[in-house]
Amino acid sequence: MKLKTFLGGIHPPGNKRLSEGKRIEAIPLPQKVYIPLVQHIGAPCEAKVEIGQKVKKGELLADSQAFVSAPVHASLSGSVIEIKNYPHAGGNQVKTIIIESDGLDEWVKEPQNGQNPLKLSPDEIKQKIRQAGIVGLGGAAFPSHVKLSPPKEKKIDAVILNGVECEPYLTADHQLMMEKPADIVKGLQIIMRALGVKQGYIGIEANKPDAVQAMQEATKEDSHIEVVGLKVKYPQGAEKQLIKAVLDREVPPPPGLPMDVGAVIQNVGTAYAIYEALSSGKPLIERVVTITGKGIKKPKNLSLRIGTLFSEVIDYCGGLTGEVGKILMGGPMMGLAQYTTQVPVIKGTSGILILPKGESPPTKAGRCINCGMCVRACPMKLIPSILGTYCERDLLDEAEEAQVLNCIECGSCVYVCPAKRHLVQIIKYGKSAILAKKREQKNKS
Numbered sequence: 088m089k090l091k092t093f094l095g096g097i098h099p100p101g102n103k104r105l106s107e108g109k110r111i112e113a114i115p116l117p118q119k120v121y122i123p124l125v126q127h128i129g130a131p132c133e134a135k136v137e138i139g140q141k142v143k144k145g146e147l148l149a150d151s152q153a154f155v156s157a158p159v160h161a162s163l164s165g166s167v168i169e170i171k172n173y174p175h176a177g178g179n180q181v182k183t184i185i186i187e188s189d190g191l192d193e194w195v196k197e198p199q200n201g202q203n204p205l206k207l208s209p210d211e212i213k214q215k216i217r218q219a220g221i222v223g224l225g226g227a228a229f230p231s232h233v234k235l236s237p238p239k240e241k242k243i244d245a246v247i248l249n250g251v252e253c254e255p256y257l258t259a260d261h262q263l264m265m266e267k268p269a270d271i272v273k274g275l276q277i278i279m280r281a282l283g284v285k286q287g288y289i290g291i292e293a294n295k296p297d298a299v300q301a302m303q304e305a306t307k308e309d310s311h312i313e314v315v316g317l318k319v320k321y322p323q324g325a326e327k328q329l330i331k332a333v334l335d336r337e338v339p340p341p342p343g344l345p346m347d348v349g350a351v352i353q354n355v356g357t358a359y360a361i362y363e364a365l366s367s368g369k370p371l372i373e374r375v376v377t378i379t380g381k382g383i384k385k386p387k388n389l390s391l392r393i394g395t396l397f398s399e400v401i402d403y404c405g406g407l408t409g410e411v412g413k414i415l416m417g418g419p420m421m422g423l424a425q426y427t428t429q430v431p432v433i434k435g436t437s438g439i440l441i442l443p444k445g446e447s448p449p450t451k452a453g454r455c456i457n458c459g460m461c462v463r464a465c466p467m468k469l470i471p472s473i474l475g476t477y478c479e480r481d482l483l484d485e486a487e488e489a490q491v492l493n494c495i496e497c498g499s500c501v502y503v504c505p506a507k508r509h510l511v512q513i514i515k516y517g518k519s520a521i522l523a524k525k526r527e528q529k530n531k532s
């Protein structure tokens with residue numbers, strides 16, 4: 088198989104061995120779950136339940152009228168004991184429904200297998216995906232029904248399933264492809280039907296030859312789906328880089344989107360959730376998460392209920408090995424640092440990474456020495472050193488002209504920078520300041 092890729096990028100150590108090949112386990116029923124009303128990109132949900140109300144597993148807890156949003160459901164049966172602002176893995180406090188388990192774990196409606204989603208119309212598929220609260224499980228958490236509803240003038244001719252998992256340490260998608268290859272393929276077929284697309288691809292990095300084989304085996308009856316082997320390089324799983332590698336198409340700069348080049352990308356975990364929801368009626372109440380890093384005693388791949396606290400997951404994995412340097416939701420490149428373990432697993436939690444003291448990167452930044460390494464690493468062909476300087480000095484017009492909005496915040500520049508400049512932090516600040524200025528100008532006009 089000839090391996091495809093994109094220009095630029097970096098080769099950080101994979102560190103996948105800690106959890107690689109470990110079968111997906113469920114953990115015992117939590118006593119409480121903490122379900123935030125914001126777990127997706129888009130409008131927050133409003134609670135549809137009250138304190139004291141009894142709920143069952145799979146029951147709707149909160150929803151929104153907005154198109155770009157996704158409802159949330161109870162991940163166990165019990166009583167709503169509180170609805171209040173509570174710490175969220177995104178870093179702020181978010182309104183959260185807290186449910187105390189009744190120990191029965193009863194469904195509001197038991198999932199029934201045997202339904203054939205391919206008999207549904209595209210609109211029915213999208214409606215059911217929305218009702219099930221499915222969002223992109225690769226980390227971005229963009230509502231899937233929105234991604235599957237491009238404007239009519241955008242002609243989509245390719246769906247790519249993202250099985251790349253290029254973030255170091257994480258193995259949840261890899262393990263899911265090993266354990267559920269046929270269901271993932273059925274999920275892809277449902278997505279293709281929803282979009283009226285004839286050709287599907289599954290992109291997988293070459294460091295997962297067993298997953299490539301499993302997915303090839305699962306797709307051998309469907310000549311419209313191709314498994315594409317990709318070179319091992321970060322950020323191979325970023326949408327633009329994946330489209331370039333698989334289809335050799337360039338997504339235009341912002342506000343350009345994959346649909347502008349006829350492509351829709353979904354994560355393999357999302358395809359699996361779509362298959363489960365449409366074949367049995369099961370809403371998105373759990374997901375596969377990798378718990379890993381040298382800071383945890385027993386790294387694992389776990390199927391976790393949405394709302395389970397990180398602290399409970401850490402206990403199940405044998406606890407910490409010693410003093411913690413950093414806890415991240417996600418991988419080391421794009422993960423979000425956590426200041427407490429009292430935050431719940433949400434739909435976008437692909438991993439919990441625990442780095443021991445001494446292994447987390449230094450926080451003190453030095454001065455740029457103009458070595459050019461960040462330029463060679465940037466997969467978006469930007470000049471990160473200059474962007475950093477412009478944003479630091481609030482030269483927002485210059486930063487915009489230098490294409491700062493095209494930055495995908497992948498962290499490759501930070502990884503290679505010998506001065507350890509906080510380029511992503513600075514660039515993120517610059518991007519949000521530019522976007523705020525644009526919004527203000529639009530409101531005035």
Ligand code: SF4
Pocket residue numbers: 464465466467468469470471474493494495496497498499500501510511514
């Ligand atoms: S400038 Fe942005 S896109 Fe380029 S390497 Fe840095 S974070 Fe990634």
Ligand code: SF4
Pocket residue numbers: 454455456457458459460461462471472500503504505506507508
């Ligand atoms: S890698 Fe760091 S030190 Fe080198 S040019 Fe880029 S910002 Fe400057």
